[in-house]
Amino acid sequence: MTAAPLPKARLRGLAQEAADLVREAIFAGHFPPGSPLREVELAAALGVSRGSVREGLALLEREGLVRSVWHRGTTVVDITAQDVEEVYAVRAALDRLAATSARRTASEGQLAELDDLVGAMSAEIAGEASGPRLLALDIAFHDRIYDAAGNRRLSDAWQAVRSQVHLFQLRRVALGYQHYRARVVDEHRELAALLRSGDPATLARRAEEHVHSACRSLLAGLGG
16 A cells, blocks of 8 residues: 655744744733734734744644634733742742652763853842843753753753743743842852752752742732
């Protein structure tokens, strides 16, 4: 029996680019939580087809960053207390596993990258610290831990919630910047030190508490 030919691959470059640009705009605050995302307007602004925008929004929906409802269109996800509790509960479990795995597998070069990121956070605060810039370094720090853990499925699980974590952390920073600014360097410096030579149980506990502290801060800001 002759096998049926495989379907032609579809070009998804523009859809991915549309997703990247809309994601950046959401993180930059151009589309706050709950804002509508209209295909026609986005297509005109980005200079791509509505089809590319539609596919791009579908990618962002899989990341949990936007929500589409039949006949109601697409909106940036809102941030409710339930959303916060669910996302941070998942992140706490993932971060615990990533940290304890990375402690066993991280190379000296990967540990040095974490130290460099902590140094960059400290330098940012010593200058005119920006909440979004500090958060970008914060997210990059955790990206490196997941890379160092060397577990592809764990990294995939992190990527599945990463955009939501970024959006929620942006709201946390906006609602309580001074609290975040005062803690971000010390907390990440402690994690970097524990990853290098700390007790595994202490590392696991501190990795979880790092996330739970962020959750409490955001819930307090939301009035939850």
